[in-house]
Amino acid sequence: xxxxxxxxxxxxxxxxxxxxxxxxxxxxxxxxxxxxxxxxxxxxxxxxxxxxxxxxxxxxxxxxxxxxxxxxxxxxxxxxxxxxxxxxxxxxxxxxxxxxxxxxxxxxxxxxxxxxxxxxxxxxxxxxxxxxxxxxxxx
Amino acid sequence: xxxxxxxxxxxxxxxxxxxxxxxxxxxxxxxxxxxxxxxxxxxxxxxxxxxxxxxxxxxxxxxxxxxxxxxxxxxxxxxxxxxxxxxxxxxxxxxxxxxxxxxxxxxxxxxxxxxxxxxxxxxxxxxxxxxxxxxxxxxxxxxxxxxx
Numbered sequence: 001x002x003x004x005x006x007x008x009x010x011x012x013x014x015x016x017x018x019x020x021x022x023x024x025x026x027x028x029x030x031x032x033x034x035x036x037x038x039x040x041x042x043x044x045x046x047x048x049x050x051x052x053x054x055x056x057x058x059x060x061x062x063x064x065x066x067x068x069x070x071x072x073x074x075x076x077x078x079x080x081x082x083x084x085x086x087x088x089x090x091x092x093x094x095x096x097x098x099x100x101x102x103x104x105x106x107x108x109x110x111x112x113x114x115x116x117x118x119x120x121x122x123x124x125x126x127x128x129x130x131x132x133x134x135x136x137x138x139x
Numbered sequence: 140x141x142x143x144x145x146x147x148x149x150x151x152x153x154x155x156x157x158x159x160x161x162x163x164x165x166x167x168x169x170x171x172x173x174x175x176x177x178x179x180x181x182x183x184x185x186x187x188x189x190x191x192x193x194x195x196x197x198x199x200x201x202x203x204x205x206x207x208x209x210x211x212x213x214x215x216x217x218x219x220x221x222x223x224x225x226x227x228x229x230x231x232x233x234x235x236x237x238x239x240x241x242x243x244x245x246x247x248x249x250x251x252x253x254x255x256x257x258x259x260x261x262x263x264x265x266x267x268x269x270x271x272x273x274x275x276x277x278x279x280x281x282x283x284x285x286x287x
Contacts, residue, residue: 005174010201013167014208020160026222037148041157048161056169066176087244092273094236103181119234126238
């Protein structure tokens with residue numbers, strides 16, 4: 001059952017990204033271009049998503065188990081550290097270059113555009129690089 | 140039309156579909172936490188699946204659902220416009236930075252921007268502010284300082 005809800009949640013997430021306009025890099029860059037002709041649409045994506053998700057997430061926070069008996073895994077860490085800020089900075093630069101972030105990248109991977117394949121391969125390489133560096137650090 | 144020096148692109152402004160799409164994203168994140176007990180953060184899920192962490196099957200199925208979205212959409216309607224602004228080199232550099240950055244920063248637009256901000260997590264608020272600011276500055280530099 002949990003496998004089914006996971007698949008369904010992922011599908012719904014992708015449909016939401018497509019409907020919202022998040023899956024169109026040109027629109028994302030239009031949102032990030034404050035000094036040009038600014039398209040504020042994507043701010044509303046966040047408003048819509050947070051309005052719906054805030055209640056369920058707050059409810060989940062106080063529970064040990066999900067409705068289907070899975071352990072509730074919500075990050076409890078609160079400290080700010082250089083990795084959080086440095087990583088987010090690097091991510092934001094990459095986002096600003098192409099207008100693509102991880103969710104939309106996967107949601108349009110099978111849409112038939114070669115550009116997204118290049119982006120996703122590079123993104124996976126970046127993630128594997130992180131893993132390799134982390135393993136080296138811990139040895 | 141200009142508000143405080145910012146020129147709004149009314150022609151491309153899509154308030155209703157963006158709000159509705161956002162609500163669907165919020166609903167998906169809600170289902171995932173209510174039933175699976177997990178945060179719908181795409182970079183975290185992807186990184187964890189790559190590393191072979193716990194819950195690989197559920198995480199992989201969420202990502203599979205995400206991958207299938209355009210195919211399911213295509214059964215009912217024509218896909219919305221997907222237009223790229225970058226060549227292969229830009230895509231390559233951007234992908235690398237997004238991959239490395241989201242893993243060091245423990246999240247992206249979904250995990251921090253939607254789920255974390257919804258929970259008012261201090262880490263997610265700072266991360267979201269940081270990557271949004273970096274995105275705004277990067278586009279400004281590339282479009283208005285370097286390019287034309």
